[in-house]
Amino acid sequence: MSELRDLYQEVILDHSRQPRNFYAMEDSSHRAEGYNPLCGDKVTIYLRCEDDVVTKVSFEGAGCAISTASASILTECLVGKTRQAVQELFDSFHDMLTGKAEPLPDTEKLGKLAVFQGVCEFPMRVKCATLAWHALQAAFDETNDSITTE
Ligand code: ZN
Numbered sequence: 468m469s470e471l472r473d474l475y476q477e478v479i480l481d482h483s484r485q486p487r488n489f490y491a492m493e494d495s496s497h498r499a500e501g502y503n504p505l506c507g508d509k510v511t512i513y514l515r516c517e518d519d520v521v522t523k524v525s526f527e528g529a530g531c532a533i534s535t536a537s538a539s540i541l542t543e544c545l546v547g548k549t550r551q552a553v554q555e556l557f558d559s560f561h562d563m564l565t566g567k568a569e570p571l572p573d574t575e576k577l578g579k580l581a582v583f584q585g586v587c588e589f590p591m592r593v594k595c596a597t598l599a600w601h602a603l604q605a606a607f608d609e610t611n612d613s614i615t616t617e
Contacts, residue, residue, distance in 0.1 A: 475582040483532035488525040488542035501602030503594050503616045508534035512602040521545045533592050538599035540579050550607055557600050564593045
């Protein structure tokens with residue numbers, strides 16, 4: 468289990484150092500900012516949706532390793548998914564982070580997001596890991612306003 472944990476940490480560090488899809492999308496159809504005052508993390512999520520299916524995702528922002536890696540991995544998980552599928556994925560992710568996915572999270576469904584399962588031992592970090600997802604939900608709602616995790 469500790470080997471798996473090291474691997475997960477490596478994935479998180481890799482994504483935080485070299486975030487994927489890290490740019491401001493000019494032709495986005497949805498966009499929202501998120502802010503986590505507990506840690507100082509900021510993220511802006513850009514989405515392009517066609518017929519309710521996500522076709523492109525990108526983000527910009529600055530924050531701790533967890534928040535940056537979470538946003539980066541999020542951008543790799545959503546393309547081709549409907550809003551409903553994205554919501555189900557977020558629900559599973561959130562259950563894993565808050566320890567509700569007992570006895571074990573459904574790692575097959577979570578895919579890459581499983582690397583964050585250690586976060587459930589650090590409740591303060593849950594908001595770092597979910598910030599990009601809250602911004603994503605705000606983006607879907609086209610509120611275009613800033614949201615905070617408070
Ligand atoms: Zn953070």
